[in-house]
Amino acid sequence: MWKDFLVAVCLMMVLEGIWPFLDPASMRRALLNITEQEDQVLRIMGFISMLAGVVLLHIIN
Numbered sequence: 001m002w003k004d005f006l007v008a009v010c011l012m013m014v015l016e017g018i019w020p021f022l023d024p025a026s027m028r029r030a031l032l033n034i035t036e037q038e039d040q041v042l043r044i045m046g047f048i049s050m051l052a053g054v055v056l057l058h059i060i061n
Contacts, residue, residue, distance in 0.1 A: 020027045034042070 037045075
């Protein structure tokens with residue numbers, strides 16, 4: 001189980017590193033836009049992201 005968890009973390013790191021590697025300027029702009037959002041908007045975005053991840057895991061498994 002721990003091995004699967006660590007593999008998932010490593011894959012997440014690889015996937016999250018693609019955008020700043022390919023286009024760091026747009027990543028910087030996106031992060032600046034995120035810092036200007038209200039907390040409620042960020043919470044909703046985080047919830048939608050988590051929900052989408054759970055649904056995708058359910059579909060895959």
